[in-house]
Amino acid sequence: MTTNDSILVVGAGFVGLATAAFLATKGLTVTVAERNQFIVDSLRKGKLHFREPELAKRLKVVVGTGRLRVVLPSRDIYQKASIIIVAIDSADQQTWKMKLAAFERMAAWIGGVKRKQPAVVLLKSTNILGFAGLFRQLLDQAAFGHEVQLVVNPEFLREGCAYEDTVRPWRVVVGADDLKARRRVVRFYKKLLSASVPIIETDCASAELIKLGANLYLSHRLAFIHEIAEYAHLQSLDITAVKQAIGLDPRIGSDYFEPGLGFGGSCLPKDCYLINSRESETGFTFHTAETALKINERVLDTIVASLQIRLGRFKGKNVAILGAAFKPETDDTRGSQAVKLALKLRRRGAKVAVYEPFLTGADHIVDGNLPLAHGLNEALTSAHVIVVGTAHRRLRNLRPKTVAALVKNKLVCDRFGLLNRTTWKKHGFEFV
Amino acid sequence: MTTNDSILVVGAGFVGLATAAFLATKGLTVTVAERNQFIVDSLRKGKLHFREPELAKRLKVVVGTGRLRVVLPSRDIYQKASIIIVAIDSADQQTWKMKLAAFERMAAWIGGVKRKQPAVVLLKSTNILGFAGLFRQLLDQAAFGHEVQLVVNPEFLREGCAYEDTVRPWRVVVGADDLKARRRVVRFYKKLLSASVPIIETDCASAELIKLGANLYLSHRLAFIHEIAEYAHLQSLDITAVKQAIGLDPRIGSDYFEPGLGFGGSCLPKDCYLINSRESETGFTFHTAETALKINERVLDTIVASLQIRLGRFKGKNVAILGAAFKPETDDTRGSQAVKLALKLRRRGAKVAVYEPFLTGADHIVDGNLPLAHGLNEALTSAHVIVVGTAHRRLRNLRPKTVAALVKNKLVCDRFGLLNRTTWKKHGFEFV
Numbered sequence: 001m002t003t004n005d006s007i008l009v010v011g012a013g014f015v016g017l018a019t020a021a022f023l024a025t026k027g028l029t030v031t032v033a034e035r036n037q038f039i040v041d042s043l044r045k046g047k048l049h050f051r052e053p054e055l056a057k058r059l060k061v062v063v064g065t066g067r068l069r070v071v072l073p074s075r076d077i078y079q080k081a082s083i084i085i086v087a088i089d090s091a092d093q094q095t096w097k098m099k100l101a102a103f104e105r106m107a108a109w110i111g112g113v114k115r116k117q118p119a120v121v122l123l124k125s126t127n128i129l130g131f132a133g134l135f136r137q138l139l140d141q142a143a144f145g146h147e148v149q150l151v152v153n154p155e156f157l158r159e160g161c162a163y164e165d166t167v168r169p170w171r172v173v174v175g176a177d178d179l180k181a182r183r184r185v186v187r188f189y190k191k192l193l194s195a196s197v198p199i200i201e202t203d204c205a206s207a208e209l210i211k212l213g214a215n216l217y218l219s220h221r222l223a224f225i226h227e228i229a230e231y232a233h234l235q236s237l238d239i240t241a242v243k244q245a246i247g248l249d250p251r252i253g254s255d256y257f258e259p260g261l262g263f264g265g266s267c268l269p270k271d272c273y274l275i276n277s278r279e280s281e282t283g284f285t286f287h288t289a290e291t292a293l294k295i296n297e298r299v300l301d302t303i304v305a306s307l308q309i310r311l312g313r314f315k316g317k318n319v320a321i322l323g324a325a326f327k328p329e330t331d332d333t334r335g336s337q338a339v340k341l342a343l344k345l346r347r348r349g350a351k352v353a354v355y356e357p358f359l360t361g362a363d364h365i366v367d368g369n370l371p372l373a374h375g376l377n378e379a380l381t382s383a384h385v386i387v388v389g390t391a392h393r394r395l396r397n398l399r400p401k402t403v404a405a406l407v408k409n410k411l412v413c414d415r416f417g418l419l420n421r422t423t424w425k426k427h428g429f430e431f432v
Numbered sequence: 433m434t435t436n437d438s439i440l441v442v443g444a445g446f447v448g449l450a451t452a453a454f455l456a457t458k459g460l461t462v463t464v465a466e467r468n469q470f471i472v473d474s475l476r477k478g479k480l481h482f483r484e485p486e487l488a489k490r491l492k493v494v495v496g497t498g499r500l501r502v503v504l505p506s507r508d509i510y511q512k513a514s515i516i517i518v519a520i521d522s523a524d525q526q527t528w529k530m531k532l533a534a535f536e537r538m539a540a541w542i543g544g545v546k547r548k549q550p551a552v553v554l555l556k557s558t559n560i561l562g563f564a565g566l567f568r569q570l571l572d573q574a575a576f577g578h579e580v581q582l583v584v585n586p587e588f589l590r591e592g593c594a595y596e597d598t599v600r601p602w603r604v605v606v607g608a609d610d611l612k613a614r615r616r617v618v619r620f621y622k623k624l625l626s627a628s629v630p631i632i633e634t635d636c637a638s639a640e641l642i643k644l645g646a647n648l649y650l651s652h653r654l655a656f657i658h659e660i661a662e663y664a665h666l667q668s669l670d671i672t673a674v675k676q677a678i679g680l681d682p683r684i685g686s687d688y689f690e691p692g693l694g695f696g697g698s699c700l701p702k703d704c705y706l707i708n709s710r711e712s713e714t715g716f717t718f719h720t721a722e723t724a725l726k727i728n729e730r731v732l733d734t735i736v737a738s739l740q741i742r743l744g745r746f747k748g749k750n751v752a753i754l755g756a757a758f759k760p761e762t763d764d765t766r767g768s769q770a771v772k773l774a775l776k777l778r779r780r781g782a783k784v785a786v787y788e789p790f791l792t793g794a795d796h797i798v799d800g801n802l803p804l805a806h807g808l809n810e811a812l813t814s815a816h817v818i819v820v821g822t823a824h825r826r827l828r829n830l831r832p833k834t835v836a837a838l839v840k841n842k843l844v845c846d847r848f849g850l851l852n853r854t855t856w857k858k859h860g861f862e863f864v
Binding site: 156170171173198200201202203205206209210213214216217218220221223224227228230231232234235237238241242244245246248249250251252253255256282284286287288290291294295298 | 588632646648653655663667676677678680681683685716730
């Protein structure tokens with residue numbers, strides 16, 4: 001790949017934009033295709049449509065210099081590009097089913113034209129095991145599709161530092177069955193990245209397993225600490241000591257080891273599902289994935305059960321959920337356990353008021369069409385119970401005295417250990 | 433605790449002897465109670481009855497200086513001791529059921545006498561959740577048992593470096609419901625250990641959860657990599673790249689992440705069982721523990737199935753299993769998956785020859801009364817398939833040419849990736 005390559009990034013989400021902004025910062029000219037007109041307009045003004053501080057800064061610069069331009073998808077754009085980086089949601093965020101239609105069109109467009117040099121498609125989107133094989137078949141159905149090189153190049157970005165993780169990744173995985181394609185993409189990354197970044201070269205299917213496997217491990221780790229915390233909670237044990245002592249084994253570690261409402265987000269639960277998807281036709285069951293999802297569900301069911309014991313019927317009861325994002329200090333509610341809990345409680349008749357400090361402008365959360373309280377006080381007023389939904393730092397500053405004056409019951413459910421129990425108990429609050 | 437304290441260590445296994453040798457090296461006088469006369473005699477000569485190089489060296493010194501003496505258990509010994517460190521197998525190694533009888537006698541002896549200062553019992557033995565509560569009840573039934581201080585002080589030794597891990601542990605957990613007892617034991621450890629060793633102070637039940645939880649995490653981690661490796665094997669993927677790339681996430685790490693025949697040993701499988709033991713009466717199910725055991729079983733069942741496909745009936749077929757220890761470079765076959773596999777194959781009619789390079793003196797393995805081959809050649813001669821049982825380094829040096837001359841079929845099952853496939857394939861071997 002050379003600087004003459006025409007680079008197309010498909011999808012203007014975390015992954016697509018972080019990649020595009022990085023390449024543009026490195027001096028390449030990048031086109032981003034995005035089908036949402038609102039997002040296209042916003043990006044053209046250099047404005048990012050989600051919370052990602054470093055990326056927002058970089059984006060503004062590269063849009064300003066013209067190195068990064070944003071367009072609506074078209075056959076023409078695909079056929080001009082020689083490097084196509086696919087970073088769209090390839091599974092539906094609600095049903096977690098494969099979204100094949102977008103790939104069918106993409107394959108027809110990319111493979112529909114004869115090129116001097118073969119186009120290379122870098123699949124960053126995560127999907128079922130064997131998805132690259134399916135996409136290869138789609139490409140091969142197009143007139144010149146067999147000339148297109150397909151590389152599975154999974155992303156491992158953490159939300160909140162998507163740009164930083166693109167510049168300094170823990171590893172880059174280049175999965176291609178065609179050795180020429182593999183080498184081409186390895187050269188591309190070697191030019192862009194520090195020599196200390198490990199590049200793993202492998203085949204397509206192994207690269208797919210690496211991506212889903214890594215997310216399965218992380219889910220598995222979070223499920224583990226939630227299971228331990230749940231037992232500790234039920235038996236009134238010292239969860240802080242338990243968590244700390246277990247994590248002091250360096251083979252275990254203490255990072256990414258916080259209990260709460262379970263694990264959420266747009267990746268981990270989805271990937272636990274995808275790895276066992278019947279669509280993949282491998283017939284193999286990853287027991288660890290089933291278990292992680294099962295534990296995640298139990299966390300919420302246990303809370304519902306213990307609230308029911310305390311509140312009696314849910315009908316007519318007000319539940320204040322503080323925090324709806326799946327991750328602290330973000331506004332991202334995709335796959336949020338707090339949202340799932342709110343919906344579970346609402347289905348049982350409770351009146352649920354959700355307050356999300358990073359979403360004060362919005363009226364509701366798209367998932368489940370859940371209305372948002374317009375402020376903290378609105379959520380707390382007349383609450384029969386307060387549930388911490390996200391471990392946002394600012395929620396630590398809640399004053400029990402102020403809260404006590406608003407609520408109906410001094411009852412709190414805080415599985416994160418965010419609030420200082422001693423202080424809150426002094427003000428008459430009880431923890432459930 | 434002072435140097436005038438009379439210290440009794442109960443049990444001359446890895447944990448008891450590593451602790452006793454450490455205390456004696458630090459200048460304390462220690463008595464070790466062991467009911468096996470053969471072991472007592474051997475230790476009195478300064479000879480260790482299992483493979484643990486550093487411990488063997490230290491033991492010889494402290495037995496020589498008289499700082500460490502070994503006796504058969506007696507009421508008298510228990511009643512004279514003011515610090516009693518319990519390090520016996522508290523669950524049966526075959527059935528994993530609680531061994532309460534030994535603790536009943538121990539409690540009666542310890543609590544049967546009035547003392548100037550209360551005796552403190554440090555429970556290092558691992559058992560079901562709530563075991564300390566049961567032991568407390570046993571103590572309270574004795575005349576002066578309520579004066580005895582009970583501390584859950586789990587061990588976290590790794591086999592092969594039991595002494596090193598005692599001197600420089602990753603953490604010390606002091607679990608006691610009685611604050612005085614807790615402080616007494618913390619002072620004791622602070623005098624003995626470097627100030628950099630974290631000491632976690634908590635209650636008895638939390639300390640029990642820390643111990644079982646840590647082993648559950650490690651089992652869980654090993655089960656994960658085995659599940660990934662099993663899928664990779666079935667789909668002919670690049671397991672080396674997969675393992676490496678997943679482990680490059682520092683939240684995951686690459687230590688303790690080797691596939692093989694599953695996880696074994698005297699601790700991990702037992703503790704996965706104990707944490708869900710019905711005897712604990714908590715009614716809580718750790719799904720992660722069930723899953724880890726399920727995956728461990730599936731590893732062997734998949735091998736049996738794939739061997740059956742290749743060999744047809746097992747009756748009349750010779751299987752050579754190379755390595756029977758659960759861990760490389762040790763002679764410890766407790767809870768070994770290689771032994772479990774050998775027994776599974778034998779039950780199906782195969783003639784199994786097990787060769788364990790670190791057990792050349794023994795005739796058979798106690799678990800399942802499995803005979804041992806007297807040498808590598810005996811095991812390999814006329815084998816229809818060779819199975820790597822343990823990733824002992826020395827097995828890497830096997831020469832395919834020499835092996836080919838002995839076996840009946842050039843068929844190998846090596847889930848560890850120990851042998852160089854390219855070289856072996858050149859000599860006509862096939863991997864199953």
